[in-house]
Amino acid sequence: MGVRVIIKNAETGANVAMDLEPSNSVQEIIDSIAMYWEKDAGAYVIRKGKKLLKGEQMIGDLGFAENDEIELIPDPEGGI
Amino acid sequence: MENLRPGMFDEDRMERSKRISWLDMDRIATTKCLVVGAGALGNEVIKDLVLSGFCHIELVDMDHVVRSNLNRCVFFREGDAERKTMKATIVASRAMELDPAATIISSVARIETYDVERFRSFDLVLGCLDNIAARLHVNSHAYSAQKPYIDGGTNGFRGKVQVVVPPNTPCLQCAMNRTHYRVMQKRFSCTGTDVSYFEPKTPAEITTTSVVAAIQVREALKLASGKPDKCIRNLMFYDGLNGTSDELEVEIDMDCPMHKKNP
Numbered sequence A: 001m002g003v004r005v006i007i008k009n010a011e012t013g014a015n016v017a018m019d020l021e022p023s024n025s026v027q028e029i030i031d032s033i034a035m036y037w038e039k040d041a042g043a044y045v046i047r048k049g050k051k052l053l054k055g056e057q058m059i060g061d062l063g064f065a066e067n068d069e070i071e072l073i074p075d076p077e078g079g080i
Numbered sequence B: 001m002e003n004l005r006p007g008m009f010d011e012d013r014m015e016r017s018k019r020i021s022w023l024d025m026d027r028i029a030t031t032k033c034l035v036v037g038a039g040a041l042g043n044e045v046i047k048d049l050v051l052s053g054f055c056h057i058e059l060v061d062m063d064h065v066v067r068s069n070l071n072r073c074v075f076f077r078e079g080d081a082e083r084k085t086m087k088a089t090i091v092a093s094r095a096m097e098l099d100p101a102a103t104i105i106s107s108v109a110r111i112e113t114y115d116v117e118r119f120r121s122f123d124l125v126l127g128c129l130d131n132i133a134a135r136l137h138v139n140s141h142a143y144s145a146q147k148p149y150i151d152g153g154t155n156g157f158r159g160k161v162q163v164v165v166p167p168n169t170p171c172l173q174c175a176m177n178r179t180h181y182r183v184m185q186k187r188f189s190c191t192g193t194d195v196s197y198f199e200p201k202t203p204a205e206i207t208t209t210s211v212v213a214a215i216q217v218r219e220a221l222k223l224a225s226g227k228p229d230k231c232i233r234n235l236m237f238y239d240g241l242n243g244t245s246d247e248l249e250v251e252i253d254m255d256c257p258m259h260k261k262n263p
Helices: A026-036 B025-030 B040-052 B078-083 B087-098 B116-120 B132-144 B178-185 B206-224 B257-261
Strands: A003-009 A015-020 A044-048 A051-053 A069-074 B032-036 B056-061 B103-108 B124-127 B149-155 B158-164 B235-239 B244-248
Touching: A015 A026, A026 A044, A026 A069, A026 B178, B025 B206, B032 B040, B040 B056, B040 B087, B040 B149, B040 B206, B056 B087, B087 B103, B116 B132, B124 B132, B124 B206, B132 B149, B132 B158, B132 B178, B132 B257, B149 B206, B158 B206, B206 B235
Parallel strands: A003 A069, B032 B056, B032 B124, B056 B103, B124 B149
Antiparallel strands: A003 A015, A044 A051, A044 A069, B149 B158, B158 B235, B235 B244
């Protein structure tokens, strides 16, 4: 059964809802939402509460409830 | 009976550190650190390591100083940019002025030339890098050598620190997904050789750099003092704009090459 989650943009604070199926992966969320927000081609991760979600994890395995919030975070790779 | 003298508590440069009971200053002084990268993070990490009492450091970087480094690199000067001085050389030389007891070996080289055996000669590895490919090299080699790796990264007001203590914690690769590999692949052609392409410069400023570097060195102090249980266990994200930091749980990924090799 599908579930609607709220995705927060860590950089802007903006929110958007996304309808997900159990067969969707975290990686698909990252790719879709980065494209929707026209993000730079950088590295991003998604957190759910205090957990960093792995790209290959499936939504059906993550125990999402309706309107759960997850957050897209740019992964800082600079240092020079 | 012990004899006291006025001012005697100000004669030892590490006297104030020794007042912190959990710091093991003897072990800190003998810990061998490898610092990878002599840019903004590398400058701050080296400064903090030396002032904290680390005396045996090797610093590796292949690049030279440019003028746009000067707003966030404490050891660089205008003349270094004009002369295109090698970063590792100048940081090592100036940082040793902070404490004559410190020995900093500078290595003008790519970290990819360091093999696992070389990593085994250090007690701690600190990553101050600006790209995923080099991070993965350090991650895999430090892991294979079973040496703790403290990685730092920044992007504008954002930063992160991850502490990898083999074999007990997740490694950098456990926390990566396809977006990381896409960024990395842009640097290489299909034959694996470097290619030229336009890469937007990462925003960088000194306050975030200082915070992230300070956290890296604090974690190094804990490890050197025999307090690995006090270290960041997962991945710490810092958001300087909102003044927040969060430690996010990362699971060991059994499909990650590091953990397949070292189950």
